[in-house]
Amino acid sequence: MMRFYCDVHRKRDDSGYRITYTMDGENFRYTDSPLEIPVGPGDQLFVDTIPIIQTDGFIELLRRGVEVYYLRRPTLIEEMRRRLGIPKSGRGDVKVLMHIEDKWFRRVSEDFLVMRRKVSVFRCMDRINRRLGKQVRAASQTEQEGLRRLLRQVEEEKEILAKMISDEAGERYPIFKEITEELGITGDNHVLAREALAELLTYVDFSKSFVRVQGYLRLYRRRLYDMRYGHEARKALERLTMSIIARNNPRAREQEDVLMRIWLTIRGETQRPAGIEAQQ
Structure with a gap:
């Protein structure tokens, strides 16, 4: 070697x-x-x-x-x-x-590299979407019509990318389907939530203790300049939580609850003895 x-x-x-x-x-x-x-x-x-x-x-x-x-x-x-x-x-x-x-x-792994490439495209589209949203709010009434058409096109592209990422995650992460069922995000209206979950599974190491996972996503008070903080992964957790609780600006405790459900589902699957199926 x-x-x-x-x-x-x-x-x-x-x-x-x-x-x-x-x-x-x-x-x-x-x-x-x-x-x-x-x-x-x-x-x-x-x-x-x-x-x-x-x-x-x-x-x-x-x-x-x-x-x-x-x-x-x-x-x-x-x-x-x-x-x-x-x-x-x-x-x-x-x-x-x-x-x-x-x-x-x-x-x-190959799974990580493939998913990271797809997620990077989605994040780029998401930044364009948020920037256009700000421009629409700042534009005059006559300017808004054209910007709103462009914004709708970007949102449609986001949905298409999110579905691609969700489908890819379902193929590469065996636990993905089980987690979506646990979180109640299996329907057609939750494609963006499944994309956010795919991001978390790609970037967060759920084999670590829950405290370590919390620290990476900064779900409790830590040093002001903690370079291990996963900014983009935290945004994905926020989007996923918003979809589940059906409102904006989720509290840290609500995000922590969602994260705990993911972590417990993964731990339950990885720690189950070989040959024993999941409990229904």
């Missing part, structure tokens, strides 16, 4: 990404594609980030038997760089990666 460390950064001319990689911190090589890194079955590849545009390349590495890990907390790069006194550069950031403990890396 061989370990490779990679820094992935955008090119200066914005034409794509450049990968700097090494095995020993002394000899460095460069490539534009993860498929050109000389890794084989059983090798481990540690990267600071995985750009959405390079998802297919990293999926192919996984299919070749390579273990891929990405940094869960990117701010550690800057912190460790200051601590070690290493200047910012492709090579420098690779050396920094080599000093970061393994616990800060997450091993990725």
Whole structure:
């Protein structure tokens, strides 16, 4: 088994990404594609980030038997760089990666990479939707008509994307259907809620204790600057809770209750002895 460390950064001319990689911190090589890194079955590849545009390349590495890990907390790069006194550069950031403990890396799967790519498109559409909503409220009455038509088109696209993500999650996460039934979001009117659930299953590690999951979503008071806080995942939990309680601005306790139901459903499934079916 061989370990490779990679820094992935955008090119200066914005034409794509450049990968700097090494095995020993002394000899460095460069490539534009993860498929050109000389890794084989059983090798481990540690990267600071995985750009959405390079998802297919990293999926192919996984299919070749390579273990891929990405940094869960990117701010550690800057912190460790200051601590070690290493200047910012492709090579420098690779050396920094080599000093970061393994616990800060997450091993990725094909399911995670596929779902992350689909969710990123939905989040982009959601941002456009919210921005248009603000513009409609700020526009004059004559300007609002055109903006409202555009807003309806975006909302329709969101629904289509949400259904795609929900269907994909149903295929990739065996527990997905059981959780939707537990939460009562199986109908056609709950497609956006199922998309939010798919986001949570993609980004939140429900194998951790409930306190750890709470901390990641900041459902109790923590330090002001907690870099492990999952902002986008928390937004997904808020959307899911709003759908379940049928009103806006859910309280933290209501979000916690929904999260607990998800966590208990998953724990009940994963801790059930082999051969014993779920209780009806």
